Amino acid sequence: MPTLRLALAQVDPTVGDLTGNARIVRDTTRRAADAGAQLVAFPEMMLTGYPVEDLVFRESFVRSSRAALEALAADLDTDGLGGLAVLVGYLDADGPSRMSAEADPARGPRNALALLSGGRVVTRYFKHHLPNYGVFDEDRYFVPGNTLQVVRIGGVDVALTICEDLWQAGGPFAAARIAGAGLVVNVNGSPYELNKDDVRAQLCARRAAEAGATLAYVNMVGAQDELVFDGDSIVVGADGVPLARAAQFAEELMVLDLDLPAATGTPPAEGAGMAIEHTVLSEQLPTPPAPRARYGIADRIADEEEVWAALVTGLRDYVLKQRFSSVVIALSGGIDSTVVAAIACDAIGAENVHGVSMPSEYSSEHSKSDAADLAERTGLHYRVQPIAPMVDTFLANLELSGMAVENLQARVRGVILMALSNQEGHLVLTTGNKSELAVGYSTLYGDSVGGFNPLKDVPKTLVWQLARWRNADAKRRGRTEPIPANSISKPPSAELRPGQLDTDSLPEYDELDAILARYVDGDASRADLIAGGHDAAVVDRVIGMVDRAEYKRRQSAPGPKISPKAFGRDRRLPITNRYREA
Ligand SMILES: Nc1ncnc2c1ncn2[C@@H]1O[C@H](COP(=O)(O)OP(=O)(O)OC[C@H]2O[C@@H]([n+]3cccc(C(=O)O)c3)[C@H](O)[C@@H]2O)[C@@H](O)[C@H]1O
Numbered sequence: 115m116p117t118l119r120l121a122l123a124q125v126d127p128t129v130g131d132l133t134g135n136a137r138i139v140r141d142t143t144r145r146a147a148d149a150g151a152q153l154v155a156f157p158e159m160m161l162t163g164y165p166v167e168d169l170v171f172r173e174s175f176v177r178s179s180r181a182a183l184e185a186l187a188a189d190l191d192t193d194g195l196g197g198l199a200v201l202v203g204y205l206d207a208d209g210p211s212r213m214s215a216e217a218d219p220a221r222g223p224r225n226a227l228a229l230l231s232g233g234r235v236v237t238r239y240f241k242h243h244l245p246n247y248g249v250f251d252e253d254r255y256f257v258p259g260n261t262l263q264v265v266r267i268g269g270v271d272v273a274l275t276i277c278e279d280l281w282q283a284g285g286p287f288a289a290a291r292i293a294g295a296g297l298v299v300n301v302n303g304s305p306y307e308l309n310k311d312d313v314r315a316q317l318c319a320r321r322a323a324e325a326g327a328t329l330a331y332v333n334m335v336g337a338q339d340e341l342v343f344d345g346d347s348i349v350v351g352a353d354g355v356p357l358a359r360a361a362q363f364a365e366e367l368m369v370l371d372l373d374l375p376a377a378t379g380t381p382p383a384e385g386a387g388m389a390i391e392h393t394v395l396s397e398q399l400p401t402p403p404a405p406r407a408r409y410g411i412a413d414r415i416a417d418e419e420e421v422w423a424a425l426v427t428g429l430r431d432y433v434l435k436q437r438f439s440s441v442v443i444a445l446s447g448g449i450d451s452t453v454v455a456a457i458a459c460d461a462i463g464a465e466n467v468h469g470v471s472m473p474s475e476y477s478s479e480h481s482k483s484d485a486a487d488l489a490e491r492t493g494l495h496y497r498v499q500p501i502a503p504m505v506d507t508f509l510a511n512l513e514l515s516g517m518a519v520e521n522l523q524a525r526v527r528g529v530i531l532m533a534l535s536n537q538e539g540h541l542v543l544t545t546g547n548k549s550e551l552a553v554g555y556s557t558l559y560g561d562s563v564g565g566f567n568p569l570k571d572v573p574k575t576l577v578w579q580l581a582r583w584r585n586a587d588a589k590r591r592g593r594t595e596p597i598p599a600n601s602i603s604k605p606p607s608a609e610l611r612p613g614q615l616d617t618d619s620l621p622e623y624d625e626l627d628a629i630l631a632r633y634v635d636g637d638a639s640r641a642d643l644i645a646g647g648h649d650a651a652v653v654d655r656v657i658g659m660v661d662r663a664e665y666k667r668r669q670s671a672p673g674p675k676i677s678p679k680a681f682g683r684d685r686r687l688p689i690t691n692r693y694r695e696a
Pocket residue numbers: 517520521524550554555556557558559560561607608610616619665
């Protein structure tokens with residue numbers, strides 16, 4: 115049985131950075147070669163980053179991607195790496211885009227995977243199944259491929275597939291069985307969602323069985339705008355048993371030896387409704403250098419740790435890829451701003467985090483002392499900027515009352531944050547959690563100002579859970595607990611008028627989050643919610659608030675997706691909408 119030394123490169127490309135991404139491929143291939151690998155696979159659209167969205171419609175970008183691929187093949191050879199087989203995802207096109215008057219249903223932009231070897235592009239595979247749900251819009255951009263590429267590498271037939279090809283039965287995996295492939299490689303840009311790692315592992319086992327072949331799944335790591343990629347690359351045997359699994363949320367080069375069946379004969383020219391193209395790269399593999407590369411199975415992590423890591427990764431990559439070096443956060447001593455600050459300290463270091471306490475005449479003593487305590491525990495930069503004089507100046511010049519005065523305080527804080535951002539160059543982080551965003555419990559152009567929102571997809575009850583987990587984790591490691599206990603235990607309040615509590619306007623968060631999980635995430639009807647045991651009056655109030663707040667959400671900052679349905683691309687509703695649940 116031939117032994118193939120395979121390397122899966124779990125790396126972090128940046129959208130649009132063709133030069134930087136090619137550099138990652140060259141550097142990582144060098145490391146794979148040093149480890150004796152013969153085949154190295156990079157993630158989906160490695161060269162362009164993923165997803166590239168409407169950049170697909172720019173012919174100049176498509177041309178740049180194709181040219182960068184050819185240059186990469188040549189550069190790898192110049193680097194002395196031409197003897198390896200290197201799989202690189204990129205953007206290709208064999209016809210005009212859907213936006214063009216000359217659009218052709220059979221040709222156009224392609225989500226593509228190339229095999230590079232010996233200084234040239236040996237073969238190109240075009241993704242067959244295009245995801246078009248949730249955050250994905252691939253029918254908008256790409257024309258599906260209908261040819262399975264099978265490449266003989268060292269006497270083993272290797273079938274090439276891309277991400278969604280794994281998620282649907284039939285097509286490439288069924289064709290790979292007919293082709294008699296010994297290994298199927300699946301390259302991914304698969305965004306993180308809580309518990310998705312379990313789903314992926316089961317899918318890999320199912321598809322390996324469908325193909326009757328070993329399956330090597332490589333995913334990217336890092337973040338792109340609202341999407342977080344958790345890595346979690348995995349290799350499963352034809353019997354579905356995991357052979358190796360990489361860590362989540364960390365770059366990794368996974369190198370392992372696979373004993374694979376020797377290919378015999380030539381595959382048929384078609385199968386499972388697809389054409390099959392067979393290319394022979396090499397019949398005979400050099401024997402992999404001893405010792406054998408055996409890769410372990412990385413430990414799975416607990417749910418809270420996983421979500422925390424996703425939020426840290428999402429924030430870190432947003433800050434760094436947008437070329438900021440510091441952030442500023444308004445600190446109220448409440449749980450949301452405290453958790454955002456703790457995430458920021460973990461993501462970019464406390465020395466790059468600036469907290470501002472902005473007490474008003476309604477601010478409690480604990481709002482100031484808890485914020486100061488947080489600063490002390492974490493070491494973030496801390497300053498106090500009272501807002502009363504500015505609010506008073508407004509009120510002396512503009513006649514306002516009631517809610518307008520309440521919101522004015524939040525807006526003065528927003529102006530101060532943006533001024534500090536302009537003056538000192540920090541990215542402003544906003545702190546509204548998913549529950550508040552759902553019901554519109556925030557002041558537009560007030561506490562909602564900011565360029566990025568780490569809690570955008572985190573319901574309030576999960577914010578508390580994460581805070582408790584983060585402190586417990588610090589304690590386990592013998593470190594200072596970053597979050598003041600009082601910030602976790604006190605009742606939430608906007609402190610925009612004397613004695614105000616969130617529960618004056620909202621149900622208790624346990625009940626609110628239970629309703630929101632079903633109405634927002636599950637698209638349940640009013641009748642479903644009431645049948646589920648919720649009080650009709652509460653249901654009506656909550657779903658009314660959710661429906662009315664669409665205009666606020668449409669203007670809200672981006673933030674990392676951690677759930678199957680995050681606000682934004684996952685949930686698209688009209689702002690003007692008279693439909694009300696009866
Ligand atoms: N359909 C629509 N399309 C576009 N714009 C629309 C609109 N409806 C209202 N608007 C605009 O929005 C304004 C109303 O929104 P906005 O000014 O935000 O004010 P509003 O939503 O009326 O009040 C803010 C609420 O959030 C609470 N809050 C504020 C700050 C922090 C927290 C917290 O605990 O985190 C809670 C506060 O107690 C209050 O209940 C209107 O005056 C109008 O200008």
